[in-house]
Amino acid sequence: MAVIGSGPAGFYTAYRVMSRVQGAKVDMYEQLPVPFGLVRFGVAPDHPEVKNCQEKFEEVGSSPNFTFVGNASIGHPSTHPGGVTIPLPTLLRNYDAVVFAYGASRDKTLGIPGEGLKGIYSAREFVGWYNGLPDFADLAPDLTQGEDAVLIGQGNVALDVARMLLENVDRLRKTDIGEHALETLSKSRIKRVHIVGRRGPMQAAFTIKEIREMMKLPDVAFNSLDTSLIPDDVKKLPRAQKRLMEILLKGSPTSVDSATKSWYLDFCLSPKRFESNSRDPSRVGSTVFEKTQLSSPFDTNAFTTGTGELVDIPSSVVFRSIGYKSVPLDGFSDLGVPFDEKRGIIQNDGEGRVQHEARTYDGAMGVSHFPGLYCAGWVKRGPTGVIASTMIDAFATADAIAHDWAAKAPFLNEDSQDRRASGWDAVKTQVDSQQARIVEWEEWQKIDRAEKERGRKVGKEREKFTRTADMLAVLS
Amino acid sequence: MPASTRTLGGVSPALHENECLAPCRDTCASTTTAPTDEHTEDAAPAAGFPGEELYVTFIDKEGQEHKIAVNKGDNLLDIAQAHDLEMEGACGGSCACSTCHVIVLDQGMYDKMPEPEDDENDMLDLAFGLTETSRLGCQVHMTKELDGLRVKLPSMTRNLQASDFK
Numbered sequence: 001m002a003v004i005g006s007g008p009a010g011f012y013t014a015y016r017v018m019s020r021v022q023g024a025k026v027d028m029y030e031q032l033p034v035p036f037g038l039v040r041f042g043v044a045p046d047h048p049e050v051k052n053c054q055e056k057f058e059e060v061g062s063s064p065n066f067t068f069v070g071n072a073s074i075g076h077p078s079t080h081p082g083g084v085t086i087p088l089p090t091l092l093r094n095y096d097a098v099v100f101a102y103g104a105s106r107d108k109t110l111g112i113p114g115e116g117l118k119g120i121y122s123a124r125e126f127v128g129w130y131n132g133l134p135d136f137a138d139l140a141p142d143l144t145q146g147e148d149a150v151l152i153g154q155g156n157v158a159l160d161v162a163r164m165l166l167e168n169v170d171r172l173r174k175t176d177i178g179e180h181a182l183e184t185l186s187k188s189r190i191k192r193v194h195i196v197g198r199r200g201p202m203q204a205a206f207t208i209k210e211i212r213e214m215m216k217l218p219d220v221a222f223n224s225l226d227t228s229l230i231p232d233d234v235k236k237l238p239r240a241q242k243r244l245m246e247i248l249l250k251g252s253p254t255s256v257d258s259a260t261k262s263w264y265l266d267f268c269l270s271p272k273r274f275e276s277n278s279r280d281p282s283r284v285g286s287t288v289f290e291k292t293q294l295s296s297p298f299d300t301n302a303f304t305t306g307t308g309e310l311v312d313i314p315s316s317v318v319f320r321s322i323g324y325k326s327v328p329l330d331g332f333s334d335l336g337v338p339f340d341e342k343r344g345i346i347q348n349d350g351e352g353r354v355q356h357e358a359r360t361y362d363g364a365m366g367v368s369h370f371p372g373l374y375c376a377g378w379v380k381r382g383p384t385g386v387i388a389s390t391m392i393d394a395f396a397t398a399d400a401i402a403h404d405w406a407a408k409a410p411f412l413n414e415d416s417q418d419r420r421a422s423g424w425d426a427v428k429t430q431v432d433s434q435q436a437r438i439v440e441w442e443e444w445q446k447i448d449r450a451e452k453e454r455g456r457k458v459g460k461e462r463e464k465f466t467r468t469a470d471m472l473a474v475l476s
Numbered sequence: 477m478p479a480s481t482r483t484l485g486g487v488s489p490a491l492h493e494n495e496c497l498a499p500c501r502d503t504c505a506s507t508t509t510a511p512t513d514e515h516t517e518d519a520a521p522a523a524g525f526p527g528e529e530l531y532v533t534f535i536d537k538e539g540q541e542h543k544i545a546v547n548k549g550d551n552l553l554d555i556a557q558a559h560d561l562e563m564e565g566a567c568g569g570s571c572a573c574s575t576c577h578v579i580v581l582d583q584g585m586y587d588k589m590p591e592p593e594d595d596e597n598d599m600l601d602l603a604f605g606l607t608e609t610s611r612l613g614c615q616v617h618m619t620k621e622l623d624g625l626r627v628k629l630p631s632m633t634r635n636l637q638a639s640d641f642k
Contacts, residue, residue, distance in 0.1 A: 049567050049568070052567045055568060207602060209595065212598060239601065243598075386602065391575060
């Protein structure tokens with residue numbers, strides 16, 4: 001079996017299949033030289049406990065039935081030094097099953113005027129930058145233009161970004177955040193962070209742990225929110241909502257007067273356009289929002305309508321945090337792998353079997369499966385949820401694979417005369433590997449040790465390499 | 477603050493050797509509840525003081541019961557993992573995920589436990605199939621009062637969630 005992507009979805013699927021299907025061999029392809037996807041590049045540096053799942057992944061990685069193929073891009077051309085590009089059909093020819101677990105590599109855009117102004121970043125690139133993702137090593141976000149940051153979107157990614165902007169930099173020094181990020185954050189002038197959402201607190205995507213953390217930040221105050229959007233009698237709400245509303249109403253122990261920095265949850269505002277800075281017209285100066293009205297303020301599924309009333313929030317820097325997006329792999333359309341562009345997922349049966357709906361000869365809608373093709377994680381169900389939800393979802397995919405295998409359902413290459421499901425051993429002879437610098441599991445472990453060693457020198461768990469060339473240099 | 481240790485409290489290494497492996501599961505994982513159960517007999521010597529071991533029963537997703545002899549202080553996540561029960565503990569028992577969610581079957585037993593801290597409740601709020609007597613396994617430590625505790629592992633079928641397919 002081949003797994004494309006080495007984040008939590010890929011590893012949990014591999015782990016479960018290897019424990020459910022006797023003798024299963026798994027090759028995992030990763031476009032970077034290093035594994036773990038969003039556990040390494042997404043999870044906030046001040047949440048080290050969330051990264052403990054890496055222990056399980058290390059266990060999987062060291063299994064004799066597991067092969068890590070790092071620095072290998074499937075479909076689209078590799079952009080990394082020594083990176084090899086493997087066309088999807090080549091992969092499909094050499095496996096019984098292929099699992100797409102490559103996540104969501106793009107972000108959604110707002111599509112409003114002024115979005116191209118300097119000082120507007122996507123949360124995804126900012127998070128990638130402070131977490132050492134090579135793609136964004138050169139982002140160099142400018143946090144020195146003023147005191148107001150605006151975050152558009154109210155999910156947990158927005159709260160991660162807000163925490164980075166509000167937290168005392170010295171508290172971050174012990175985490176695995178990059179030195180480059182510490183330097184930038186220590187020069188930050190940001191004092192007020194506005195976290196803005198189209199809907200209200202009852203509809204917001206953030207979760208209670210992250211809100212509680214924000215409330216507890218030393219010397220940081222929460223500005224009170226519009227309580228008309230919270231029911232009078234929160235006690236009657238379902239447990240999770242009740243607890244979340246209570247914590248929002250209670251606020252932070254630090255008052256705005258005594259705080260050095262503060263944050264806002266601004267509700268019922270929909271972004272309309274960005275205005276440029278009066279001193280520098282190439283740079284953002286403020287964000288114009290339209291006030292919205294909820295169809296029913298306490299209904300979690302409420303929708304909004306615009307009121308026409310505009311609100312201007314000063315914006316020295318803006319982070320767009322309205323969600324990630326998956327894209328199809330090069331080769332999907334030729335192979336007929338169905339990709340739902342609107343939802344940004346590979347069409348599947350909910351258990352991870354790739355399928356598409358098609359009209360049968362008699363005109364009725366039918367469903368057809370692609371034997372041997374599966375998906376897991378964000379490319380299966382959309383870019384939401386924590387590691388626990390990704391784990392459950394990956395296990396469901398793995399159980400579907402194990403079930404199909406036991407039931408002798410059709411897999412890839414069933415009809416081919418010489419059945420060549422010999423995996424990476426065969427694939428590597430079929431790709432242009434002249435300049436290739438594939439990274440194997442033991443080599444990743446070398447990079448891992450080197451990063452930890454670098455970290456020790458500056459009193460951290462690890463100091464990541466932020467350039468693929470530097471990662472590979474460890475191996476030469 | 478919740479413990480973030482991954483070590484097995486008072487469970488000695490001997491207990492690891494008695495992990496309920498697949499063949500064992502067939503023989504001992506039935507609904508045997510008597511302390512004469514083969515599995516618990518083997519595990520008993522692992523307890524620090526003979527005769528002082530406590531018992532906890534896990535009911536897995538297939539409805540199979542696993543009665544296990546444990547030591548005071550052991551937490552349910554470590555116990556389940558030492559016995560190869562299907563409990564993940566993605567965050568390594570540091571109360572930062574909900575993958576070790578268990579449902580306490582007896583309200584009286586639930587009431588005997590120290591109340592969950594805020595951060596445990598925060599994680600439980602996100603757990604699938606939350607009940608009035610849900611806890612995180614990593615936060616429940618065995619005590620004499622909890623001897624005979626029975627907990628159920630929730631089934632984690634995401635595809636039953638209609639909201640995923642809107």
